[in-house]
Amino acid sequence: MNPDASTIWRGPRWLLAALLACLGMLGPFSIDTYLPAFTGIAQSLGATPVEMQQTLSAYLLGFALMNLFHGALADSFGRKPVVLVGLMVFTLASIGCAMSQSIGALVLFRALQGMSAGSGMVVSRAIIRDMFPPAEAQRVMSQVTIYFGVAPAIAPLFGGFLFVHIGWHAIFWFLVLVGTLLLGVMWRLLPETLYPGQRQPFNARHLMRGYWDMVSSARFMALAFASGVPFNGMFLYVLSAPVFLGEHMRLGPTQFFWFFLMTIGGIMGGAWFSGRLAGRITPQRQIRWGFIVMIVVSLLNLALNLTLPPSPIWHLPLIGLFSLGWALMVPVVTLLVLDEAPTRRGMASSLQACIGSVANALVAGAIAPLVMHSTVLLAVASSLMTAVGVVAWIWVRPRLTLPTHADLKRAALDLK
Known part of the structure; x- marks a missing residue:
């Protein structure tokens, strides 16, 4: 934590959380906005469904690749410069997507979008841990998740409207506008939170040693897998949305909103509960509750799919409940990941994000x-x-030293 945190940011906590949420939402927003136009883009560019799927894969691979470096750069040069450069590149890449006349060009600029969009998500996590002690950081992380949830919920609504009434190019011009607005706001309001004494040297040997220390840590990797892989239990449906919603659920492009409303509503609900529980119950208990919800929903989802015909009436609420379970536990696990490398939190956030993105x-x-x-x-x-x-x-739970109920009570008394 930055020892000067109290003087760096004097505004309300919710405003800082909102700024960080805006950074974190850019990646998923860039995915959800154009999904309703999948079929239309394919017809316009003469692309096959497999080629269109590669516009997602290229984005996510670019996202994963650069996630390895965003945090390391932020540990060396500061949090704010990395965010601003990322937003500039994202805006330029969005212009390229909007002007694409072939599927190859679209895949290229989508990859560039992915490489730049991750900077906000990675750096925002490090900023939270720069500014707040553990229990307070969990509350802010939960607030960020709540705010973050609003954007992907409305993204397909905007995307479907723009596609139906203007055309698919308008979706990417809209992302140009979003990137430009975020660049201006962050330039004006985002503080630099990296303490000067915690800056890390930026050289290949130092970076490789840091990455090796984390990759070779079984605890770090297990925590990263525990937070990142289950997300795909829900994200799989997001990635399959054009087929899942269009063919199986028989929903139109403008009706995709209901799926994202359920999904993001679950994330926001889980994040709200996570914030309310911060400092009241032990981290291990909260994580256990989140996994129990996901396990029960997964088994119920499988049983209903084996016995009933597909229907949005039960499919969509189950996906929303799964999202709730994931959001209940992921703020806690994310902070545990960052605390595995207290002097390299930017790098830890990078590697965690990279594993999830891969x-x-x-x-x-x-x-x-x-x-x-x-x-x-x-x-x-x-x-x-x-x-x-x-x-x-x-596997990792017995190998961690986590706070007990008595520790939580002492921390609460210290705050008072």
Whole structure:
């Protein structure tokens, strides 16, 4: 934590959380906005469904690749410069997407979008831990998740409206506007939170040593898998949305909003509960509750898919409940990941995000195309991803030193 945190930011906590949420939402917002136009873009550019799927894979692979470096750069040069440069590149890449006349050009600029969009998400996590002690950081992380949830919920609504009434190019011009506005706001309001004494040297040897220390840490990797892989149990449905919603659920482009409303509503609800529980129950108990919700929903989803015909009436609420379970536990696990490397939190955030993004890209490029045409296979794949997270947490839990109820009570008294 930055020892000067109290003087760096004097505004209300919710405003800082809102700024960080705006940074964190840019990545998923860039995905959800154009999903309703998938079919229209394919027809306009003469692309096959597999080629269109690669616009997602390229974005996610670019996202994963640069996530390895955003945090390390922020540890060396400061949080704010990395955010501003990322927003500049994102805006330019969005212009390229809007002006694309071939599927190859669109894939290229989507990859560039992905490489730049992750800077905000990675750096915002480090900023939270720069500014707040553990329990307070969990509350802010939960607030960020709540605010973050609003944007992806409305993104497909904007995307569907722009596609139907103007055309798919308008979706990316809209993202140009979003990037420009965020650049101006962050330039004006975002503080620099990296303490000068905590800056890390930026050289290849130092970076490789830092990455190796984390990758070779079984605890770090298990925590990263516990937070990142289960997310794909829900994200698989987002990536498969054009087929899942259009073919299986028989919803129109402007009706995709209901799916994202359920999903993001679950994330916001879980994040709200996570913030309320911060400092009241132990982290391990909160994480256990989140996994229990995801396990129960996964098994119920699989059973219903095996016995009932597909229907949005029960499909969509179950996905929302799964999202709630994930959001209940992920703020806590994320802070545990960052605290595994207290002097390199930017790098830790980078590597955690990279692991999650690689899993996302694998799901988008390989798993989703294989299972999206069957609701049963979607349910099986989602359950397996949940199982990976559960196994990782069961393994790492006994190897962590976590606060007890007595520790929480002492921390509460110290705050008073």
